[in-house]
Amino acid sequence: MKKNIYITLFFVLGFSIFSSDLIAGGGSIYTRYGIGDLKFSLTARRLAFGEGGIALADFDYVNSFNPASFYQMRMTRIETGLDINGFAISNNSTNVFYNQVYFSGFKFGIPIDKDYGISLVMGMEPYSRVNYEITENDSSSLVDPYKVTYKGTGGLSKVYFGLSYKLPFDIAIGSSFEYYTGKIQHQSNAEFQSTSSFRNAYFNKDYIFTGVGFTFGLLTGNLSHLVGINAITDLRFGFSYSNSVNIPTDTVSTSSTTINSATALSYDDGYGQTHIPERLGIGASLKFKDSYLIILDYFYQPWSKYKFQNKTSNFYKDLNRFSIGLEYKKDPTKYNSFWEQVSVRGGLSYEQTQYTFYGANINETSIYFGFSAPIGFENTIDFAFQFGKRGTTENNLLSENIYRFSLTFNFGELWFIRLNR
Template identity: 25%
Template sequence: MFTRFILFISIILFTTSSAFSQEGSSSPYSFLGIGTKAFRGTVENRSMGGLATFSDSIHLNLRNPAAYSDLQLTAFTAGVTANSVELKTNSTTDNINYFTFDYLAVGLPFNNLGVGFGVKPRSSVGYELEERTETRVSRFEGRGGLNTVYFSAGFEPIKNFRLGATANYHFGDLENKAIIFTDQVQYASREINFTDISGFSFDVGALYDLRLTEKLTLKSSARYETGSSLDVNRRRELATIQPGQNGTENIVNRIEVNPIDTEIDLPEMYSFGLGLGRDRKWYVGLEYENYTAGDFSELAFNFGSEVTQKESNTFKLGGFYIPRYNDPVSYFKRIVYRAGIRYEESGLEYRGEDINEFGISFGLGLPAGRVFTNANIGVEYFERGTTSNNLVQENFISVFMSFSFNDKWFIKSKYN
């Protein structure tokens, strides 16, 4: 057990160091606010349209902390995504490919209590934009985002009724750069905004199972996230530069503006879900999420009059099917087949246009023997944005994968 524990800690240290250094977005909409949403659930959730109303004894449900009470084995899981994006305007099309680290999580069962901890991204910033007129060229670049370290606990006070809570610590930094070249002017103007963000938020969840018949169970879920204020430290640098070869920037003159300490407000969220299923056979569920409008107006450099933050609504429909979970002969009958769809009103309005999303997803849960209890793969196609009013429509194909390891830890050996 000690060897496994050391290996486990080593994997966490290596993976989290990679996660914090990544740029998890290539979206022009990540210019706005604190970036685009970076976490949409585990691979199992995402393969069912993001549905988070289901829990079992070996998989981690990172969206609802009440699910930790269902764990019967120690669970360790990590997920990654390969993204292929088509950026489309009325006149041009571009393609970008990139990888993201999605989450690293651990769940530990203790009788009717389950706890979990891990790391996951909250938002991602990554863009390169250019705007040209007859007399001026403006270039905009951004990187960074927010990460979340969390601790969750769930328990079962009454049979078939589970409650849970999570404490989240958000931290990260954003770097937004703008360079303006003007005709007949020797030097270009450069502005860089450095933003450090940190703070806590909390969420609670509940799950309830109602046995309808010997085989059918109605599952219900509810979640609530607090709307929290995060501390912000903003630093600003102004400079005149002379562009060099290979994209270098030779500074002619530079001024640093005094730092500003302020706050931004994360939105409040609540969700409800219902699902019907047969244990270890099939499940179909529907979930609704609502986010209030967050307040990012203190990030004035990328949240001006053209941007409006509104209430956000998301609808998800998904489920799974297992032909025969314990079939002794056919491997394919033990595979979990998942599918789902989602529609998200992001709550972001830019230049009078709502930036919404629609996606459809499929996935497989593959029994993987002794090394990993199971492997999960999925694919999602989704669209974000619009080409109206000189905006960009993004067409994503995302392939995501996770490996889960389950074992018995912290259990005393018994001798006859």
């Protein structure tokens, strides 16, 4: 009977991931729920802005927040980079720190017809990330001392193809087709000492996602003439909407233990759907004297509507995110030295995240800083840093200090030139 105790072990542990005697590592424990942490900024420039930019009309960057913004692209552009993420996690008795390096995505944009604002952009980028590891040493009157480990990895990514088009009055619209894919794996292991007669047990559950969606965007033309202030040289408003998506999800559950030299394995395969709610974003951008840029952004996503196999989560609520960013970039017609080509950025954000536990909402506040340095004509290397605080130690929850460094390479080339005849 002892040798088979692993079958019921996890049903009698009474385990809470926020209990004060846990050793946490690997990442944010909050990512254990749903599809994990959401990714808002995918380049260093966006991160330095406070992870915003819905109303930016860029010719020298690819803005995947709003596909309408592609319309001013004047060169073929390639963007790629990496992120270094660090979390200092603490509760009432424990402090840990971890860091990891991630690929931040890839974007490729081609201007097709500049007169009509038609540009094509293709990209691959993360949508969410799960990364946590929790270890607890415990004992019980029913079993020998044991160590329990909970671990999660993976996340959702999307591959997208987007087009923009310019309407009269310099109003731009755009849309992108998105293919969601990814895998999230949760592991639960119970390990006994080598002298114990109890057997180690291993439980895995994999979620495999594949689905499609779209994002629609709108960007106004320059409305600065309506303000009547000469110092304001550009004023725009932007809007983006991503539809709710029902993503077909395969689930695979396995459990195993070793008895003598043989391994007992059980396997279960299932199929369902993961409902990702719609996302709405609105923003504004304001430029002074062609050198100072201010952006304001707001995101809303009703994660209370999130469902897996038609069941909602008690740990999810609606997300609201506010950010403000500032950039100084000298008018490109007036510089001639290296330092005159360096642009500097900063930002602030406040996010009411999708997480809620025991009546406590998990909120996040962050500050940002970054800059871009030229590495050739129309080519830059961008740097950004974020420091944020999320969560609380009340009610045995966790407080997290977030450290994030982002590096992006941004290349622009004249690949296609149309000759007028």
